[in-house]
Amino acid sequence: MTLKRLTAFLVVLLCLAAEGWADESFLPDKLPILGGSKAYMPSLVTGDMFVGSIFVGLIAGLITGVIGAGGGYILTPALMSFGVRGIMAVGTDQFHLFAKGIMGTTIHRRLGNVNFGLAAWFVLGSLFGVTAGGRISRALFQHSPVLSDAVISSVYVVVLGILGFYALLDCRRERRPAAGGGGEAGFRLARWLQALPLKPRIAFDHDIVPGGRSISVYPVIFCGFVVGFVASIMGVGGGFLTFPMFVYGLGVSTFTTVGTDILQIIFTTFYSSIFQYAAHGFIFYSVSVGMLLGSLVGVQIGAMVTMMVSGSQIRAFYALTILAGFSNRLCALPRKLADLGLIALGRNTAVIIEQVGTVLFFAIVGLFSLWVLVAFFRNVKQERARFQAENGRTGGGLVAKPLSFWTGVAGVLLFSVLLAVGLMPRSDGRTLLSRADHFFNQLAKNSAxxxxxxxxxxxxxxxxxxxxxxxxxxxxxxxxxxxxxxxxxxxxxxxxxxxxxxxxxxxxxxxxxxxxxxxxxxxxxxxxxxxxxxxxxxxxxxxxxxxxxxxxxxxxxxxxxxxxxxxxxxxxxx
Incomplete structure (x- = not known):
């Protein structure tokens, strides 16, 4: 899709949304203040809410499959755009990422690249960072729910703004002839840190560099603390921070970084979601399960698309998805600041700005998802022909991998049955999902x-x-x-x-x-x-x-x- 077509599409979406902005009834009645243990998580779950969470999870899964990032930087802004409180969006996102981490098949493929020494010291630092970030996030919420949302949005604006614009600059550099010295500054920092005569030290990359490399544990612990702190406030796995820190800051190879990052995400999101958020009731379990179901489907489609597109295209869309989250939280900030009394801004104006960010956000991630799906279906025949050629097959039926195909069909049918059962009202009018939400929330509430x-x-x-x-x-x-x-x-x-x-x-x-x-x-x-x-x-x-x-x-x-x-x-x- 060309830039002109993309611009025209966004303009049409904004015009369609204008009618809703002009209607006073479109505005929320008042600020939804959470008070008391009961209100930490509503026990009422509607079918629309659950289906919406599957859609959001599907988008995040496509991003994970194509780009390799966890997609958490998309999920939290999406949930906040739906009206979920920032702290609950963060907790729900962390729980979803933890569940996806332990269920993901990529762990088994990449676990051989893990350096357990790096992972152990990094996780140690991340646990301290998660504890600090979780306590600050809860303290802000207890002081003022609006301030909590404003801080979470501000962190997203700063972090995603820096990463997004840096990614765009990186895409521009790729189009220019090599000028030399592009990443030298980052590698100078890595060499300096590796030369620090501090013990104990960690050895790594023996299979890549003759004699391997080593580094003091203290820079690794510090990087873990930063990643854990930011991840617990933003509701992300921290992979988009771990990669540049390991590769450019610590001098770790890309292969070791990828495997180690997967392991740290499991431990970091487990500790953050369970001990910093679930124990205090800040998780929406049904929404998290819905996102998990959607993401598991999206990951499989996205992973196949990576074999059909160029690396430069993947990096370009990575930059766009980062900027989607950035624009969403940037447009949400004026309303948060106005609610706090820090800026003078009319309620209608603040809501319109926020809705512009929401439309831009879903337009960008929607176009990304559409591009992934189109690329997938357009190249299915080519992928099938390649598979048959590699396995010495010619002709045959419509299905190239019957076992995988029918296993997938059975999984879809099982999921459909479970979804129907979960959304079916019982004698008291409540669904099975709402009962499960209420049960888990009661456990969390009992701890507080x-x-x-x-x-x-x-x-x-x-x-x-x-x-x-x-x-x-x-x-x-x-x-x-x-x-x-x-x-x-x-x-x-x-x-x-x-x-x-x-x-x-x-x-x-x-x-x-x-x-x-x-x-x-x-x-x-x-x-x-x-x-x-x-x-x-x-x-x-x-x-x-x-x-x-x-x-x-x-x-x-x-x-x-x-x-x-x-x-x-x-x-x-x-």
Missing amino acids: YNVPAGLKRAAGFEGQFVDHGIRPRELMHPQQIVRVVSASGLTATELEDRRVRVTGALRALAEAALDDADLAFHNEGGQIRRKHGMADPDVLYCWWIVFDGLARRFVQDGKAAEANFCKFITTRVL
Whole structure:
């Protein structure tokens, strides 16, 4: 497809989307605040959501098969474009990449190229990086869901922007005559690091370089830390960072890098998805399974296409997919910053900019997927003829590999049956997928059930009274906070400066908030709505605002015990 045709296609898509932007009903009603353990992951899964996740996984699988990258840099922006919270998109993506890693057949083909010394020290650093990145990501979310989304989007803009534009420059250099010295700067760094007289050291590339190479473990650990940190915040496997770090930074051969990278992705995404996100309820399991099913199909098609196209074409489309994720998060940033109050931007304008990024994103990745599928079907006959020639066959039936073909057909039929069973409503109206989602989420929530501990700590503040002004935050009206506090038998009034004055016993205030949190945890949102006349996530967010404001005030007053208790309520319960 020529550049002119691509441009015309994008313009048509933007024009078709303009009607939706102009309609006020197209805009979301309000910011979907997550509060309470229940809201960490919705237990309701629709058929459309699951089918959509298969489509997104198929695109990521095509990218993986053609380019070799994990596709995580496409999945997280796609999920966020569908309205999934950034932290949940990251956790879901990490879990999907881990599952795909242990199921991928490429592991068995490439495991012989793994240097286990490099992998072990690199994984050690990545585990520290994942821990740091996961804690920062959760802390940002607990402080402000909008800030969390803004930070995740900003990291995508910076990382994908640098990689994308560098990839485009690399494509331009390929079209020019060799000028010499293109990668010399990177290899100078590798030689310098390998010459550092620090022990212990790792030996590698014995089969490629006479005598092999060696390097101190400390640069390897540092690279692992950086990759793990970025991967846990972006929701990616880190392969697009590992490759340049190993090849240009550490001087490792391409073959060893590929095998070692596959191994580190398994360990990194396992630790990140299970211990940093699943244990805290930040994974949408049904969506992850759907993406896995789609990606496994896409990988097989994409891998066959790599034998039919040139390397320069693959690198060019790699650059385009990187820039697709970059443009998507870049256009989403203005709305995030406006929600935070950091920039003055109208709501309609911010949403239009965000939707432009969404259209560009899906247009680019959609065209990439279309190109892969067209290349696949266009070259099927040639590939079949090549296979028959290599195996001494002529003529024959329509199917060149009957066993592989019928195995694939059986797999498709089995998948279709399982999908139909999973989406079929039961007697209570819930599907099997929604039941599974609810079950796994309950396990994750049980690991973060801190209501009893909160009640025990609240008893220690008997006789402690509060009388402080609380400032509302992020789309929550003062009267909503007044309603929540007053419905619990406490006193709250709106002041002239729009702050809410909260007066009463600290223990009673905490017990009221903990009671609502406990109802939310046990999926009794209806009781919360009847009590307060508000949606249960909004009620819990009001309580979060109250205790966050009290914690700040207690810090100013030098009351450490009270401040720590309020911080416990906001970070561990609400």
